[in-house]
Amino acid sequence: MFVLVNLKTYPCDPVAVAEAVRDVDESTDARLAVAPQATHLERVAETGAETWAQHVDSIDHGSNTGQTLAESVADAGAVGTLLNHSERRLKLADIDGAVQAAERAGLETVVCANNPAQIGAAAALGPDAVAVEPPELIGTGTPVSQADPDVVEDAVDAAQHVDRDVSVLCGAGISTGDDVVAAGDLGSEGVLLASGVAKADDPTAALEDLVEPL
């Protein structure tokens, strides 16, 4: 299972969480990664934790201001990027362009979507993975894998119908090992989570709990 921890703009110490991700990753068969804010990428990558960007734009080098270039996040040490997160929505053409920009820079891609229909559209753009996240469950602590299992199974079906090479993750409210196991039982190859780790008093303990049953 892939456990991708999005730090969003939570007021946590990104380096401390990254060190916890690195250390717990070494103790489990699961794959752990962390997605800090763009300005923290370099410091986080220096910890040795697998580091992801939260977003890149559909741009190339040139006359762009206030945007995020895929090559720049790769230079900072990111190996992948989220795209179209529920809190960073993009138009379809911009998701397509951002997937291409990420691939040009050698970044792995996870395109987020609200529901199975959007997952099918996202999978058609050829990312490495898609992540279904019902927006109403994000940040609630109510896990999508247990509260809305149908949306995960339907997302897996939708992605496989379009492209069987596209992995499916799920996210929203995931915070325990049982939630991760439930996600796997529904066909998800990983989980995208944030508050369960970023807001935890002890991120290491939170991560250990997430991977303990795996």
Ligand SMILES: O=C[C@H](O)COP(=O)(O)O
């Ligand atoms: O990127 C992470 C997702 O939005 C899930 O957030 P959450 O784990 O706080 O519900």
